Amino acid sequence: MDYRSIVPVLDWMRSTAISQWVTGGPWIWPILETLHFTGLGVLIGGLIVMDLRLIGYKHGLSLRTVHEIMPLVFIGFGINACTGFLFVMGDPHRYAVNYAFQVKVVLLLLAGLNALWFRLKVSPQMKDWTEITESPVLAKLMGTASLLLWLGVGIHGRLITFFG
Amino acid sequence: MSTLAWLEQTEFSDWVLTAFSGFPLMLTLHALGLAVSMGLILVMDLRLLGFFNFVSYKFLQRALLLAWTGLGINFLSGTVLFVPRGVEYAGDPAFLTKMVLIVLGLGNTGWLHGQIVSESGTWSSEVAAPVPVRYWAAVSMLLWFGVITSGRLIAYVGR
Numbered sequence: 395m396d397y398r399s400i401v402p403v404l405d406w407m408r409s410t411a412i413s414q415w416v417t418g419g420p421w422i423w424p425i426l427e428t429l430h431f432t433g434l435g436v437l438i439g440g441l442i443v444m445d446l447r448l449i450g451y452k453h454g455l456s457l458r459t460v461h462e463i464m465p466l467v468f469i470g471f472g473i474n475a476c477t478g479f480l481f482v483m484g485d486p487h488r489y490a491v492n493y494a495f496q497v498k499v500v501l502l503l504l505a506g507l508n509a510l511w512f513r514l515k516v517s518p519q520m521k522d523w524t525e526i527t528e529s530p531v532l533a534k535l536m537g538t539a540s541l542l543l544w545l546g547v548g549i550h551g552r553l554i555t556f557f558g
Numbered sequence: 559m560s561t562l563a564w565l566e567q568t569e570f571s572d573w574v575l576t577a578f579s580g581f582p583l584m585l586t587l588h589a590l591g592l593a594v595s596m597g598l599i600l601v602m603d604l605r606l607l608g609f610f611n612f613v614s615y616k617f618l619q620r621a622l623l624l625a626w627t628g629l630g631i632n633f634l635s636g637t638v639l640f641v642p643r644g645v646e647y648a649g650d651p652a653f654l655t656k657m658v659l660i661v662l663g664l665g666n667t668g669w670l671h672g673q674i675v676s677e678s679g680t681w682s683s684e685v686a687a688p689v690p691v692r693y694w695a696a697v698s699m700l701l702w703f704g705v706i707t708s709g710r711l712i713a714y715v716g717r
Contacts, residue, residue, distance in 0.1 A: 420714075428710040431592060432703060439597020443613065443621065454617030462612055466604070470597075545590070552589040556582045 397491060407486040416484030423484065430477040434548060437470025441544055448512075448537035450529035457525050461517075494557045498550035505543040512536045562644035571642035580638075587635040595628030596702055599667055606670065606695035608686030615678035622671050629664070652715040656708040663701040666694055 407413055416422055440463050447459040482489050489495045516533050529537075565571060574580035598621045605613050640647055647653040673691050686692045 424711060424714045428707045431589070431706050431710055432596075434589070434593050435596030435706070436600060437597070438593035439599075439601045442594070442597065442624070443601055443617075453620065454614035456612035456614075458612040459610075463601075463610060466601070466610075548590055548593055549586050552586045553582060555585075 400490065401487075404486040404490055407483055410483065412480065413483045413486070416480050423481075426477045426480055430474055430481075433470045433473030433477065434551075435470070437467055437474060438544065438548070440464070440466035440470060441540065445537040445540050448516075448529060448540075449534050452525065457520070457523055457527075460520065489554075492554055492557050494550045494553040498547055498554070501543050501546045501550060505540065505547060508536055508539050508543060512540075560645070562648055565641050565644050568641075574638055574642045584635040584638045588632055588639065591628040591631035591635065592706065593628075595625045595632065596706065598622065598625040598628070599698060599702060602667075602670065602674075603695040603698045606674075606687040606692055608692070611684050614683065615674050615681070618674055618678075619671075622667075622674070625667075647712070650712060650715060652708045652711040656705055656712065659701055659704045659708060663698070663705055666698050666701060670694055670698060 416426070443455070444460055444463050444467060447455045447457065512533075516530070516536060519530075574584070601610065601613065602618050602622060602625070604610055605615075605618060670691065673687075677691075678687075681687055687695065
């Protein structure tokens with residue numbers, strides 16, 4: 395896609411009140427970054443525990459873990475979706491051409507599809523599982539993919555700074 | 559010349575400042591170590607406060623080993639990041655605040671870890687941990703949030 399074709403969209407994003415607010419004070423951006431790093435910790439902490447149980451790690455983890463720790467993951471994701479949205483609104487031209495950001499978005503979409511697939515395919519079957527049920531191969535693959543995709547999201551998020 | 563100023567002029571500092579395996583890689587490791595250690599310590603804190611009773615104290619002990627690994631990664635990557643800018647960081651209030659909070663956080667997490675190892679067998683698995691422990695779990699969240707905040711502000715304060 396030609397970058398120039400989306401410039402009007404980027405210009406419009408930059409002209410919005412939200413965008414002006416994000417860049418309107420010296421401390422807003424740093425505070426949003428702090429929240430973004432905090433959200434990262436919240437999300438990853440819950441995700442590690444959830445995916446470990448999904449993959450089949452049973453030592454001291456109830457099967458309920460997979461579904462019941464999800465709110466923590468969603469809180470972390472929610473914090474980062476909101477702050478991330480504000481970053482993009484605050485500096486749209488920079489993010490649009492940033493290679494690390496583009497990779498991050500693709501990995502986020504893949505992580506989202508993985509989660510959706512889990513929700514549709516594996517999650518409904520889990521009511522028949524017991525504490526000693528061996529995780530099916532598909533569940534193990536999804537849990538592993540989730541950890542790797544979010545690892546990639548974190549890495550590329552941090553690298554945005556180094557690509558212009 | 560002070561030790562910190564001398565460190566800034568070493569080849570090691572040159573490498574950190576110029577190579578991709580320097581600042582970019584070390585900052586990335588620092589963020590990943592943050593995610594793993596802060597995330598799992600948060601799970602511990604919330605468990606001690608009475609949430610997530612499907613997570614056993616036995617599991618928490620294992621998760622804490624992973625959390626300490628994350629803290630170790632951040633100690634190493636943080637040291638590498640410090641060397642080329644030691645003079646500046648030594649006078650940066652955000653950095654100094656972070657160091658104080660880290661010492662307090664490590665002491666607190668170490669104590670909570672010890673309590674889980676030695677005492678959790680006598681705790682009910684359904685409710686929050688007994689009183690002093692649960693209070694320190696709440697303090698843990700504040701301390702580590704303070705570490706993240708002051709760490710992020712190093713990029714903005716004092717230069």
